[in-house]
Amino acid sequence: MKLRLRLGxxxxxxxxxxxxxxxxxxxxxxxxxxxxxxDLRAGLDVGRFEIQLFSCNITDERAQLSAATVLSSAGGPAQATMMQPRTIGISLGSHL
Structure with missing residues (x-):
């Protein structure tokens, strides 16, 4: 059985x-x-199966990705789209 480690x-x-x-x-x-x-990830392939651990936005950055200022001209606030908070997960899969 072939094992393959992947890091990224x-x-x-x-x-x-x-x-x-x-x-x-x-x-x-x-x-x-x-x-x-x-973002960090580590995966292991075991034969046709794959398991991967991942963490996105590991520092939990509260970044503003974009903003709309249309309401600001009428005295309203800017509407900012924020980055997704830290996400940690695992994925499982298989190769056909």
């Missing part, structure tokens, strides 16, 4: 940026702060 990591850095490319003076710009996110 992902590092994402996104610099600060504006939420819109729109130059409309009636819609305020919203500045999104920079962030760093790290």
């Amino acid at each position: 990591a992902t590092l994402r850095f996104v610099s600060d940026r504006s939420a819109s490319f729109d130059g409309n003076l009636g819609v305020p710009q919203y500045e999104l702060p920079d962030y760093v996110a790290i």
Whole structure:
């Protein structure tokens, strides 16, 4: 029986940026702060079967991914989309 170990990591850095490319003076710009996110994974293949442990966003970064400022022109808040919090899991599968 053949065993194969797999390890992986992902590092994402996104610099600060504006939420819109729109130059409309009636819609305020919203500045999104920079962030760093790290994902880790380890897997083991045993014959046709595979098991993988993973952790996404291991530092539990509360990053703002995007924002809508349409309501801001009327005095409302910017609506920010946040990064998914830390997620830890296991997956099982098989190869045909």
